[in-house]
Amino acid sequence: MQSEQEVTELQPRTKSKGPSFDISDVANVALFLAAFLGIWQLVYMIGVYPDAILPSPAEAAGKIAALVGNGVLPIGIGTSLLRLVIGFMLSIALGGIVGLAMVKFRGFGKTMSSFAVGLLTFPSIAWVPFAILLIGFSDFGILFVVVMASVFSVMITTYSSLRNIPPIYVRAAKNMGASGFSLFRHVMIPAATPSLIIGMRQAWSFAWHALIGAEMLITTLAGLGYILSVGREFNDMPQIMVVMVSIFAIGMVFDRVIFLKLEERVRAKWGLGQNR
Amino acid sequence: MALIESTEPSGQKNELVLELRNVHKGFEYGGNGKATVDNNHQQVLNGINLKIKKGEFVTVVGPSGCGKSTLLNIISGLDQPDAGAVMINRKSKSKTNGVVVIFQEGALFPWLTVQDNVEFGLKMDGVDHSKRSQVATHFIEMVGLTKFSQSYVYQLSGGMKQRVAIARALAMDPEVLLMDEPFAALDVQTRELMHDELLGIHKTTGKTVIFVTHNINEAIQLGDRVIVLSPRVRNIKREFAIDMPRPRNPDAPELVTIKRQILKEFEEDFRHAK
Numbered sequence: 435m436q437s438e439q440e441v442t443e444l445q446p447r448t449k450s451k452g453p454s455f456d457i458s459d460v461a462n463v464a465l466f467l468a469a470f471l472g473i474w475q476l477v478y479m480i481g482v483y484p485d486a487i488l489p490s491p492a493e494a495a496g497k498i499a500a501l502v503g504n505g506v507l508p509i510g511i512g513t514s515l516l517r518l519v520i521g522f523m524l525s526i527a528l529g530g531i532v533g534l535a536m537v538k539f540r541g542f543g544k545t546m547s548s549f550a551v552g553l554l555t556f557p558s559i560a561w562v563p564f565a566i567l568l569i570g571f572s573d574f575g576i577l578f579v580v581v582m583a584s585v586f587s588v589m590i591t592t593y594s595s596l597r598n599i600p601p602i603y604v605r606a607a608k609n610m611g612a613s614g615f616s617l618f619r620h621v622m623i624p625a626a627t628p629s630l631i632i633g634m635r636q637a638w639s640f641a642w643h644a645l646i647g648a649e650m651l652i653t654t655l656a657g658l659g660y661i662l663s664v665g666r667e668f669n670d671m672p673q674i675m676v677v678m679v680s681i682f683a684i685g686m687v688f689d690r691v692i693f694l695k696l697e698e699r700v701r702a703k704w705g706l707g708q709n710r
Numbered sequence: 711m712a713l714i715e716s717t718e719p720s721g722q723k724n725e726l727v728l729e730l731r732n733v734h735k736g737f738e739y740g741g742n743g744k745a746t747v748d749n750n751h752q753q754v755l756n757g758i759n760l761k762i763k764k765g766e767f768v769t770v771v772g773p774s775g776c777g778k779s780t781l782l783n784i785i786s787g788l789d790q791p792d793a794g795a796v797m798i799n800r801k802s803k804s805k806t807n808g809v810v811v812i813f814q815e816g817a818l819f820p821w822l823t824v825q826d827n828v829e830f831g832l833k834m835d836g837v838d839h840s841k842r843s844q845v846a847t848h849f850i851e852m853v854g855l856t857k858f859s860q861s862y863v864y865q866l867s868g869g870m871k872q873r874v875a876i877a878r879a880l881a882m883d884p885e886v887l888l889m890d891e892p893f894a895a896l897d898v899q900t901r902e903l904m905h906d907e908l909l910g911i912h913k914t915t916g917k918t919v920i921f922v923t924h925n926i927n928e929a930i931q932l933g934d935r936v937i938v939l940s941p942r943v944r945n946i947k948r949e950f951a952i953d954m955p956r957p958r959n960p961d962a963p964e965l966v967t968i969k970r971q972i973l974k975e976f977e978e979d980f981r982h983a984k
Contacts, residue, residue, distance in 0.1 A: 606817035609786055610831035610882060611805030620833070624821040704820045705864020 489672045497672035498679075506661060511680060513656040514645060517573065521580030522641045526634070529585045533592025547593055550586040558583035558644035562651045576648045576657075583644030584637040591633025595626035628700050635693040642685055726799060727885050727918045728785070728809070730760040733794035735780050754780045756944035757794070760937070762886070762920065764799075767912055769921045769929040772939030773976050778922050781939070782890050785920065786811045800885060804835045808885035812892045816871040818863045824850060824874050825859040831882040849877040852911065869900040873907070880915060889921045893928070905932060909956050926972050927960045938972055942979045948972075 471491050477483075478490045489497070501507035536543035561579045569575040599622060607621040623630075649659025658677055665673035735755040754777040762768055772778055783789035784796060787807040800808040810831070818827050828846040837845075850859050853873035863871065872892055879887055893901040909932065912919055923929050929936050933952060940947035950968050952958075958965060 602813060602815060602817045603819060605788055606811070606813060606819075607830075607834075609788060609806065609809075609811045610878075611834040612830075613805075616834060620830070621819070624819070627821065703862055705862065 486669065487671055489675070494672050494675050494679075497676050501661075501673065501676055507676065507680065510656060510658050510661045510677075511684065514649065514658040515684070517576055517580065517649075517657065518641060518645050521577050521645065522584060522638060524577065524581050525584040525588050525637060525641065528581065529588025529637070530592050532585075533589045533596070536589070536593045537596045543593060543597075547590060550589045550593075553582075553586045554590060558640065559647045559651070561644075562648060565648070566652060571652055571654060573654060575652045576645065576654065579648035579652070580641050580644050584641035587633060587637040587640050591630060591637065595629040595633065596622055598629065599625040628697075628704060628706065631693070631697045631700055635689065635697065638688065638693065639685070642688070646681060725764045726761055727764045727766075728760075728762040728799070728920075729797045730758050730785070731795045731797070733758040733781075733784060733791045733796065735777075735784060735789070735791050753944055755784070755791070758945055760946065762918060764918055765916050767909075767919045767921065767932060767934045768937060769923060769933030769935070770937045770939060771923055771926055771929040771972065773941060773979060774924060776939040776941040776979075777944060778924070778939060779890070782811070782888060782922055785809055785886075786888055798885060804831070804882055804884075806831070806882060806884065809888050810879040810882050810884035810886075812872070812875045812879050812887065812889045814891045814894050816863075816875040818871055818874055818878070820863045823860050823862055824855060824866070827863070827874055828878045828881050830878065835882075845881050846877070849880045850874075852880070852914075853877045853907070867900075868896050869904055872896070872904060876908070876911065880911070880917070884917070886918045886920060889919065891923050891925075892921075894923070894925070901928075906957060908932070926969055930965050930968055930972075931956070931958045931960055936968070936972070938975050940975065940979050942982050947975055 474491050478488055482488070498507070532546065536546050558579060561582045565575040565578045565582075569578055603621055603625050604617070607617055612621055645657075646659040646662070649657040650663045651659075653660060653663070658681055662674060662677045662681075665671070665677060733755055734753070734757055736751055736753040739750045739752060758781065770778060770781065780789070784791050786809050787796075788811075798808045819830065822830065825843070825846055828850055829842045832842045832845060847856075847859070850856055853876055855870060855873055855877070858866065858870065863874075866874065875892070876887075893904050896904060905928070908919075911917070921929075921932055930950075930952060936950040936952060937946055938948045938950075939945070948971070950971075952965070952968065954962070954964065960966075960969070
């Protein structure tokens, strides 16, 4: 009955709720923004740069209102996000399938992984001329660049995550009768999930970088990158700044809010670092 | 009492549940692999014969390198013998081969709750949800973890993890529970508690248990039969039947005698290895 005692003394730990909403965090961000805008305003008032080159924060804010009002910014954001999502999905599908094949066929995996690591360091912008000549100035040309920028990261992630599963899980599962697809579905995939998520987050950011670059160079009359390049053509600094802020905000929202939250949830469940 | 060598064990029935017939197993080592014998071939098991009766509690003890893990992998079906046969008297139709392993590290799945971990094997067998949950609940209760059924693995202590592993194995209704140094990573007190608990479970469920350990005390405290493996003969060297009531005091004179003999076997192997 001693064993009963050991159980009653311990209580299940409360599940960690992840990062909580903290008022001091908000204050810090507000302070940081205020300082940033303050310095900007100061530099503007001192007149280091002519008005046409460096607008005031108020002018930039007015530009946001104008670009939202005439629909350019919302449509641009929508177009870019659509391209990003489609490109990323294609990368996941393609990279996932090739990654699985790499796990399945040893020789192919070995060759392909060194090839893919090489292409991982290849600058995405360098795919642009190739895409223009091969596909032309179209959405598909942009998608091609986005996929090329992220597909190898997905491939490597899938390959290494599945190969690095602790063998004890697979042994235990096989001993309990798991095999084939159910072993894959109920053991391999969940066991690889923590590192898969980290890889997907990286692939997403590669895709995002590539997208803006491709949109600036492969002109299709829509998208954030296109608006950015139009701003340069017309010496429209407020427009450039507004698009930059949008790009920053979108990247931040996806990385911090979606991927980080997902990662934290998985890590909390596994008991890996509650310390963010 | 006790101290009869390789005679009949104290199993209730004489029905065989597992038999190894002349099992051989060896490994090839590459280049400068350790323990290299002729032609880089290292024989680990050299014609093992072993019969285990239903309901027996058999402990297997031996110094490191004696082939415990290899024997375990072969009995569990995770590895195949080079020659010889492993026969299991199976009753259930589960997808397992009737031998479920409890690993030293527990090998619980961190992405599942305690409940889902215990249900895992049944799920692989295609048992429906309500039946699964009923069986799992029963065995989680048996190991005293009902309150923790929705906890995740990291929230459990070492001893609790091994209890979940035991519940998970029992849920599959195996013919043989094969335990691979299951309590080696636990502190002494927890290990004692787990011994009591395991003996209680053995008594209530009547399961056949094969318990592999390098700890001589553990082996003689738990087993109806203690099997001593030797790395030198690569086979079973001796066997002791221990017909004493449990829980046993490892300092009882009969057990001390057996312990000395086992130690002597170990020392002999060690001398020859040098």
